[in-house]
Amino acid sequence: MEAIAEKKSYQVDDRGYYGNFGGAFIPEMLYPNVEELRENYLSIIADPSFQKEYNDLLRHYVGRPTPLYRANRLSEKYKTNIFLKREDLCHTGAHKVNNTIGQILMAQRLGKKRIVAETGAGQHGVATATVCALMNLECIVYMGELDIERQAPNVARMKMLGAEVRPATCGSRTLKDATNEAMRHWINNPVDTHYIIGSVVGPHPYPDMVARFQAIISEEIRWQLKEHTGKETPDYVIACVGGGSNAAGAFYHFLDDETVKLVAVEAAGLGLTSGHSAATTALGKPGVLHGSRTILMQTEDGQVVEPFSISAGLDYPGIGPQHAHLYASGRGIFMSATDEEAVQAAFELTRYEGIIPALESSHALAILGRLGATENETVVLNLSGRGDKDMATYMKYID
């Protein structure tokens, strides 16, 4: 790993950019908070006491390393070698907790007393409320008023964990509005509050910090794959992308190894041309969203468009700036899957392997047939979350 760390060219530069994307497009009110984080995050992460606490919690609390499982029946069907990285087995049910563990330890070291977060489907909100309970910090989660109605079980989980769930009542009343509200909360409480962003989005250093906390995924994939196949690198790594944190983690240690094809799968919703989609790179243009220059879905006038996907975790109008750079530079292969394809893929994995995936991860599964991987090639697919939270949706398709 040390060897590749030296020549990472797709990582953030010292100005906070990935190529033309990234930066910190924030109002002055947020500048001191973000600057405090920027000045300290690398040294805090590098500190041995931080590393020890982070790694201990990942091992004993989250349940890492998560397995890298060779999906034999699925491999047979697609005539290639498919390995599933089982992030669905993490505590709280998805990769999200890797980041919240890292950020709560960061917040403690910055002397913060209160945590604010945004959530769409509630997965990041639950992962945040969980670590706040663990560390006894006050937790406020903003959630779009519409999402609160749609995701009652996760609202209940957050409340049981002791978090205060506040509705975002302006705009479209979904994830992007919850993100706006969390940012406003941070503006109003600049000194004692840390904002735990749930994905590789936001102003620098958030995309880099969150990617570092998720990088454990690809770190494990390398040695696990070597145990399975004798070789650390696969031919393909596939992950779904909303904001893109699970993809950022799954790609991290393969970025500079150009023999590894990095496949990002976006949510096409009802179809790319339907007007109800969340496939950002297919439909978006460069611009500024939530503090960074990236690719986002917008009107000609530059207003942010409300995306659509069956999967609340992919229902975001932008992508992280690193993903924008991977797209623009051609390093990443961007594909998309519709709601229907994702649901079919969820049922396929369930029937072939006995694993019920999250709707988000199902989008990554849905492109296996279109990937073009051969029988001698190796495919690692990041199974970012489990499907418990999506049972209400899946039930509609049973019978």
Add this chain to the structure above:
Amino acid sequence: MNRIVSLFKNFNANADAADHKAPGLLNVYFTAGFPELNDTMRVLQALQDGGADLVEIGMPYSDPVADGETIQKSNDRALENGMTVRVLFEQLRNMREKITVPVLLMGYINPVLQYGIEAFCEKCAETGLDGLILPDMPMDVYLNEYKTIFDAHGLLNIFLVTPQTSEARIRQIDAVSEGFIYTVSSASVTGSKSGVSGDMQAYFERLDALNLRNPRLIGFGIKDHDTFVQASSHAAGAIIGSAFIRVLQESDNLEQDIKTFVREVKNYPETIEA
């Protein structure tokens, strides 16, 4: 000379002569296309007629993170009304036939980027606009990429400082600013708090002691004559936003209500029509 620069210059000259009656300069913010799409020019004219010293026209945005609920809702409404950057320039096309006060555009950077920075600045100059307030435009991006374009079109970029801004950064902002510095009164989004607290007092005094080269206007939490006078005693004047949006929301006689509001805030007893 840029209208903003000359406004402050004259104000200072008058202040030295101690013969001006207003406690400070009043900058009023309103959202373009609110309450109705074609109200923009009406509101602007009424503000000038009422005695606003400068006006800040908000370009509505879907995700205004620095703004509180009142301004957010006015943004949503304006967008529903069909307001866009293009429509706004169309509405303001002949504004300088009647409007003599300095006028700034306030907004978020994404719509400006989509219009194209160069084209946007050109259009601003053509329209007779004097400055821009783009709170999510980083200083380094402005200095490295946009400043020469702003300068070429005679547009001032107004920076914000907050109680959390370090002295070093305030000095940096002062060095690259022209016109005035937008002094955010407290750690907040627009419209969340009102009045001038003891903490704010200390912060304003700290700013005073820095002897900055630029005048300051205090914004956030200014809503009426008393808060305007309080703020003006610590700066060249103040900015009213959310409180004015509420006037527009509730008004059934825009011209009259706007003029009354501005006059009450400035409180020129001798100019109020009986």
